Every structure is written in C-alpha cells, then in structure tokens.
Amino acid sequence: MAKRLTYFILIALVAGIVVGYGLHQAFDAKDPALATIADLLKLLPDVFLRLIKMIIAPLIMATIVTGIAGMGDSTALGRIGGKALIWFVSSSLVSLLLGMVLVNLFQPGAGLALSPATGLGDLATSQLTFRHFIIEIFPTSALDAMAQNNVLQLLVFSVFAGVGLSAIGEKGRIIVDFADAVVTLMLQxxxxxxxxxxxxxxxxxxxxxxxKGLGILATYGVLVTEFYGGLVLLCLLTLGAGALFLGKRAFTLFRYIRxxxxxxxxxxxxxxxxPKMFEQLDRFGVPxxxxxxxxxxxYAFNLTGSMMYASFASIFIAQAYGIHLPISTQLLMLLTLMVSSKGIAGVPRASLVVIAATLNQFHLPVEGIALLLAVDTFLDMGRSATSVLGNAVATAIVTKTEGMLQPLLDPEAEHAPTPHDTAEHGLHGLNIDPNQ
Known part of the structure; x- marks a missing residue:
C-alpha cells in the first residue's frame, strides 16, 4: 500500500504540472476564469492541510504523554532530550554555514535587477526578539496551544503532564490509557x-x-538551481551521518521515510x-x-532546510542590492538567524519572517523579500522535505545511541508486533540487541 501511494503521489505531481501548464496556455494571465479555476484547485491541498493540522495537536500530546509517563526514569528523559538538542544545534549550525558558503561561492544575486518593492503583508518581524522567543515557549493555556498547533508549547505542556503522570503512578493510569487510545485513533x-x-x-x-506558468522556474532558474544543489549537498551530509551511526540499517530508514x-x-x-513519519519510524524500530x-x-528546533534557506536568501538579497557584507557580519547574521528561527511554529511564511527580521536588524533592504515571493513556494518544497529528512535521521540516531533501536517492524509479516506493542516497552529492560 505504501509503495502504491508513493507512485500515486508522483503521478499526481506530474499530472498537476501538465494540467497547470495546459491552463496557463489556455487562459490569459489576467483572465478571471483562470484565477477562479486555480482557486478551486487550491481547495484540494487546503483541505488536506487542514485535515493534517487537525491530527497534529492530539497526536503530539498523546505520544509525548504516553512516552514520558511510561519511562519511569527522569534521567533517561533528560539524557535523550540533551542528546537531541545537541544534535539539533549542531545540524542547524552546519546548515547555516553551508548556506553562507554556497551563496558566497555562487554569487546568485550579483548583478541582478530588482523588481519594484512590494508590501510584506503579515510578516510580523517585530515579534522576532529573544524575549518573544522565551515567552512563546511557555503556554498560557494548553487548549490555546492545541488550537494554534504550537508545537513548542504543546511539547512543554506534554512534558509536564507526562512527568506528572509518571510521578502519581497508578492514579494516573486511566489518563495514560486514554492517551494511548488517542494515539491509536489518530494513526487510524x-x-x-x-x-x-x-x-x-x-x-x-x-x-x-x-x-505562474513554467516560466517562473526559468526566471529564477539560477537561484532555484543553486539552492536545490545546496539542499542536495545538505541531504547527502545528513544521510552520511545516518549511515555513520546506523550502519546498513540506514538504507532501510531512507526507504521507509521516502x-x-x-x-x-x-x-x-x-x-x-x-503523522506518517510516526508510522514509518514505528516500522523502523524506533519506540x-x-x-x-x-x-x-x-520540528521546533531542527528545521535544517529552512536554516540553510535563511542564510542563503539573506546574503542573496544583499548581493542583489550590491551590498558587500564582510565575513564577520555574515557570521553575526548566522547567530541571529540561529536564535530568531526558533519558536516560530505557526507564524505565516515563517522563513520569510525570519529573513525579514534579520535584514531589518542589519539595516539591509527588507524590500528585497519581494525577490523571493515569486519562487518561495518552489523553494519551500525543497526546504520542507530536507527538514523532515533531518528530523527522521536525528530521531533514529538518538534512539541508536540509547541502545533502544528495535528490530524492523513489518506490518505485513505474520505475528509481527504492532506499534502499540512496541510502545509498551520501557527505556530499560528492552529484550533487544542494542547493536541491531
């Protein structure tokens, strides 16, 4: 079934491009009929994303609560969280540095004629301060965090709830069982x-x-090509790190998460x-x-694709305006991006928000964002996929270093364990070979 769905997605991707090209050829760009048809077509992804967002909050809360409540060992929780954060910070720095190196090497903005500046709409750059980042970590209401799908705040509340349930023991068993049932329901x-x-x-x-037509890719072909080349390099580094820690099983992971x-x-x-990533990591043997x-x-701290894009795009805009940035300034910009990119879950066009805030802080022309708007969707496709890949590999590596990686779970095999069975094991006393 998974293979069939992958093929259907690829077919739909090609079919969408073909149909879109046909519409672009059949209608004038200013024809209201084209805008109406495009708006109807956008109903499909808009509804799909709403359905996905409907799942995220209860799924995250239930999985974290059941996981932490079943650990019974706060030191293990701290150790896993510490390893994850060290990995996330390291990978974010690598992504930022890679973006800076590539944009200085290729100089995609050199000699570029800018379009007239456009308004930035709802880019809330004034909110991206260190104080805002700290405040936004902690929810004022769990229900509000759920309503906004604020991953960082959901994480904080769920950790408190999980630790509390672990402390009260049997009195909280009914809540843990309920959360476990919610996980099963959300996966269904x-x-x-x-x-x-x-x-x-x-x-x-x-x-x-x-x-926009296929011409949108040609118009900004240099920027898109060079950025995607950087993403490929970043993916190779990520996959190499996965192979270094996971050995031969890394190839199985790459196949599962495609x-x-x-x-x-x-x-x-x-x-x-x-939601699908949770299922595939279950199959791979991650509890x-x-x-x-x-x-x-x-998802809150390790958006590697967006990290690379932020540094690449910020310096690209400076190049487009002919502004020379010394390396010291560029490195300071990277540190700013490192902090301002955290805790922006739920902010519309998050990467553009971070870039605009950084440009404003370093007195660079914020109107240069107009250069990116036309192709931001295409660039967002690549950076989203790269971030997802990085998070999957990081989760598998942390699990491996904890000696918790279980045998592959094949849902089609006879007597195969289920994700629910897998979740019943604790952090310690697992009857598995840590080297598997």
Whole structure:
C-alpha cells in the first residue's frame, strides 16, 4: 500500500504540472476564469492541510504523554532530550554555514535587477526578539496551544503532564490509557487522510503552475538551481551521518521515510508528513516513547532546510542590492538567524519572517523579500522535505545511541508486533540487541 501511494503521489505531481501548464496556455494571465479555476484547485491541498493540522495537536500530546509517563526514569528523559538538542544545534549550525558558503561561492544575486518593492503583508518581524522567543515557549493555556498547533508549547505542556503522570503512578493510569487510545485513533485517521494526499498534490501543483506558468522556474532558474544543489549537498551530509551511526540499517530508514519526505516536498509543508513519519519510524524500530518526544522537538528546533534557506536568501538579497557584507557580519547574521528561527511554529511564511527580521536588524533592504515571493513556494518544497529528512535521521540516531533501536517492524509479516506493542516497552529492560 505504501509503495502504491508513493507512485500515486508522483503521478499526481506530474499530472498537476501538465494540467497547470495546459491552463496557463489556455487562459490569459489576467483572465478571471483562470484565477477562479486555480482557486478551486487550491481547495484540494487546503483541505488536506487542514485535515493534517487537525491530527497534529492530539497526536503530539498523546505520544509525548504516553512516552514520558511510561519511562519511569527522569534521567533517561533528560539524557535523550540533551542528546537531541545537541544534535539539533549542531545540524542547524552546519546548515547555516553551508548556506553562507554556497551563496558566497555562487554569487546568485550579483548583478541582478530588482523588481519594484512590494508590501510584506503579515510578516510580523517585530515579534522576532529573544524575549518573544522565551515567552512563546511557555503556554498560557494548553487548549490555546492545541488550537494554534504550537508545537513548542504543546511539547512543554506534554512534558509536564507526562512527568506528572509518571510521578502519581497508578492514579494516573486511566489518563495514560486514554492517551494511548488517542494515539491509536489518530494513526487510524492518518491512514484515511493520507489516502487522499495525491489529490492534494495534484491540486497544489496545477494551481501554481496554472497561474505562474513554467516560466517562473526559468526566471529564477539560477537561484532555484543553486539552492536545490545546496539542499542536495545538505541531504547527502545528513544521510552520511545516518549511515555513520546506523550502519546498513540506514538504507532501510531512507526507504521507509521516502513517502513522508515526498509528501512534505509536494505540499511544501513539514507538518503534512508528521503523522506518517510516526508510522514509518514505528516500522523502523524506533519506540513510540522516543519518537513521540524527539520528533516534535525536532520540528521546533531542527528545521535544517529552512536554516540553510535563511542564510542563503539573506546574503542573496544583499548581493542583489550590491551590498558587500564582510565575513564577520555574515557570521553575526548566522547567530541571529540561529536564535530568531526558533519558536516560530505557526507564524505565516515563517522563513520569510525570519529573513525579514534579520535584514531589518542589519539595516539591509527588507524590500528585497519581494525577490523571493515569486519562487518561495518552489523553494519551500525543497526546504520542507530536507527538514523532515533531518528530523527522521536525528530521531533514529538518538534512539541508536540509547541502545533502544528495535528490530524492523513489518506490518505485513505474520505475528509481527504492532506499534502499540512496541510502545509498551520501557527505556530499560528492552529484550533487544542494542547493536541491531
């Protein structure tokens, strides 16, 4: 079934481009009929993403609560969280530095004639301060965090709830059992939602190509090509790190996560693949109590694709305006991006928000954002997929270093364990070979 869905997504991707091109050829760019058709096509991905977001909050909360409550060892929780954060910070720095090196090497903005500046709409750059980052970590209401799908705040509340349930023992068993049932329910709903993902991919591609045409790729071909070349290099580094820690099983991981990565690429949303990623990591042998903690943490702190894009795009805009930035200034910009990019879950066009805030802080022309708006969707597809890949590899590596990586779970094999069975094991006393 997974292979068939992957093929259907690829077919939908190509079909969407073909249909979009046909619409672009059949209608004048200013024809209201084209805008109407494109708006109807966008209903497919818009509905799909709403359904995905409907799943995320209860899934994250339930997985973290059940995972931490079943650990029974706060030192293990701290150790896993510490390893994850060290990995996330390191990978973020690598991504930022790679973006800086590549944009200085290729100079994609050199000699570029800028379009007239456009308004930045709802880019809330004034909110991206260190104080805002700290305040936004802590929720004023768990219900509000759920309503906004604020991953960072959900993570904080769920950790407190999980630790509290672990402390009160049997009195909280009914809540833990309920959370475990919620996980099973959300995964069942995920299966229903994912079955219509090819329609969402088709609608998204047909709409954007229909309005902008294939020429949008040619217009900014240099920027898109060089950025995607950087993403390929970043993916290779990520895959190399995975192979270094996971050995031969790394190839199995890459095969299992191809569908979530493709979904993120097609929908330009890392959130869209989160429920499916939980399922695939279950199959790979990552206990749900680990993936349920590390994966949401990665979505808040480890958006490697967006990191590279932020440094690449910020310096690209400076080049486009002919502004020379010394290396010392560029390194300071990287540190700013490192801090300002954290805790922006739920901010519309998050990467553009971070870039605009950084440009403003270093007195660079913020109107240069207009250069990126035309191709931001295409660039977002690549950076979303890269971030999802990085989070999956990081989760598997943390699990491996804890000696918790279980045998592969094949749902089609006779007497195979289920994800629920896998989640029942604790951090310690697992009857497995740590070297597997």
């Amino acid at each position: 709903i995920t299966g229903y939602v994912m079955s219509v993902s090819p329609l969402a991919v088709f609608g998204a591609m047909a709409a954007i190509v229909g309005v 569908e979530p990565v493709l979904i993120s690429f097609s929908t330009a949303s890392s959130e869209a693949s989160l 749900r109590r680990v993936s349920g903690f590390v994966l949401p943490l990665g």
